[in-house]
Amino acid sequence: xxxxxxxxxxxxxxxxxDSYGRVHxxxxxxxxxxxxxxxxxxxxxEDMQFALHSTLMTADEIYSIAKTFxxxxxxxxxxxxxxxxxxKDARKIIELLSELPVELTLTTNATKTNDxxxxxxxxxxxxxxxxxxxxxxxxxxxxxxxxxxxxxxxxIHQLIANNFxxxxxxxxxxxxxxxxxxxxxxxxxxxxxxxxxxxFMPFPGNDWKREKVFTYIEMLERIRENFEVEKLYDEKNSTxxxxxxxxxxxxxxxxxxxxxxxCGDCNRLRLTADGKIKNCLFSKGEIDLLTxxxxxxxxxxxxxxxxxxxxEQTGGQDFSVPTKNRSMIAIGG
Ligand code: SAM
Ligand code: SF4
Numbered sequence: 001x002x003x004x005x006x007x008x009x010x011x012x013x014x015x016x017x018d019s020y021g022r023v024h025x026x027x028x029x030x031x032x033x034x035x036x037x038x039x040x041x042x043x044x045x046e047d048m049q050f051a052l053h054s055t056l057m058t059a060d061e062i063y064s065i066a067k068t069f070x071x072x073x074x075x076x077x078x079x080x081x082x083x084x085x086x087x088k089d090a091r092k093i094i095e096l097l098s099e100l101p102v103e104l105t106l107t108t109n110a111t112k113t114n115d116x117x118x119x120x121x122x123x124x125x126x127x128x129x130x131x132x133x134x135x136x137x138x139x140x141x142x143x144x145x146x147x148x149x150x151x152x153x154x155x156i157h158q159l160i161a162n163n164f165x166x167x168x169x170x171x172x173x174x175x176x177x178x179x180x181x182x183x184x185x186x187x188x189x190x191x192x193x194x195x196x197x198x199x200f201m202p203f204p205g206n207d208w209k210r211e212k213v214f215t216y217i218e219m220l221e222r223i224r225e226n227f228e229v230e231k232l233y234d235e236k237n238s239t240x241x242x243x244x245x246x247x248x249x250x251x252x253x254x255x256x257x258x259x260x261x262x263c264g265d266c267n268r269l270r271l272t273a274d275g276k277i278k279n280c281l282f283s284k285g286e287i288d289l290l291t292x293x294x295x296x297x298x299x300x301x302x303x304x305x306x307x308x309x310x311x312e313q314t315g316g317q318d319f320s321v322p323t324k325n326r327s328m329i330a331i332g333g
Contacts (some may be wrong), residue, residue: 016073016303018279018310022266025075026174026237030273031093032082038145039131041171042328044205051330057290059089063096068299070100074269079106079130079330082273086112091119097122105129107169107333110155111148117162127165129196134170134177135187139309143176147296160191167194172214179220180276180327182226188250189286195250196240201257201281202319203328210319216241216256223231223252237267257281263313269306270332276304278331282315282322 016024033051108127133143140149159166184195197219202208232242239262240253271277275290287306289299317323
């Protein structure tokens with residue numbers, strides 16, 4: 001028998017159910033499409049047009065729109081971008097969102113986390129996802145086109161020392177960082193970090209080719225040649241397939257979007273920095289919530305419409321032809 005509160009919570013949750021029965025309780029909010037790095041797989045090498053500031057949600061608009069999602073059943077919010085911490089009012093946004101009854105977390109390149117430790121603690125942020133594609137300083141420069149390797153590594157150690165649950169995201173690319181797989185698994189020996197090998201995904205302008213994808217099967221095979229690995233339990237809605245080397249402090253996982261999409265129990269919705277809802281990372285369409293919100297209109301019906309339009313898998317896109325989408329940096333990963 002459910003308690004009254006649990007029943008109410010269930011009814012609210014079910015409001016964000018799509019036509020395939022998937023309940024959506026996780027919202028990723030992009031704070032900006034700007035970044036202080038220039039990762040080749042994320043930001044188009046040419047013609048990157050950044051959004052005008054006036055078109056971006058303000059801190060108060062982010063709070064208010066997020067509150068509507070929470071009313072409809074969202075229980076977890078991840079801040080992302082672009083780089084969320086380059087936004088001048090990132091501190092204020094974190095503080096405002098921490099008032100909502102959600103698990104608050106973020107994905108960052110860790111170039112600036114050293115300035116935010118206290119803010120994260122105050123906001124109750126316990127888990128931080130950090131992008132790190134290589135342990136090689138020169139390769140870091142080649143990938144990110146910026147020289148911040150030392151800062152990023154130092155800040156990762158600082159997050160660990162401050163007891164954050166740190167997930168390290170690595171975009172695995174053939175001919176770029178495939179040779180470093182084993183080093184990343186070795187890093188989990190004495191560091192309680194959770195490495196996630198992400199298959200390189202196609203977005204406009206990122207020069208994606210099937211041959212560049214270092215697949216989950218290839219990665220697992222390579223790791224098994226070097227270590228005794230055990231499979232760990234994957235929670236419902238988890239995008240990552242988790243493993244561990246016995247005796248290691250940390251774990252590793254694969255995010256197999258390209259070779260084995262995990263859309264069956266997807267619970268995620270996305271809000272771009274300019275206030276458009278995307279029902280999937282790969283959705284071709286998006287619905288503007290910010291303009292109606294600014295005009296004093298109702299946004300709940302628009303959220304439901306977006307859910308109703310959600311496709312069964314990878315936004316209805318087929319990776320064998322060029323995808324129609326924003327660039328990753330303009331969506332919010
Ligand atoms: N700036 C933050 C960061 O780098 O963590 C947050 C935004 S970034 C777009 C979010 C995540 O998307 C990062 O972990 C990044 O590695 C991942 N990502 C970007 N482009 C990708 C691609 N083409 N394939 C797979 N993952 C990608
Ligand atoms: Fe910036 Fe993150 Fe994209 Fe790299 S992956 S360019 S750090 S937004």
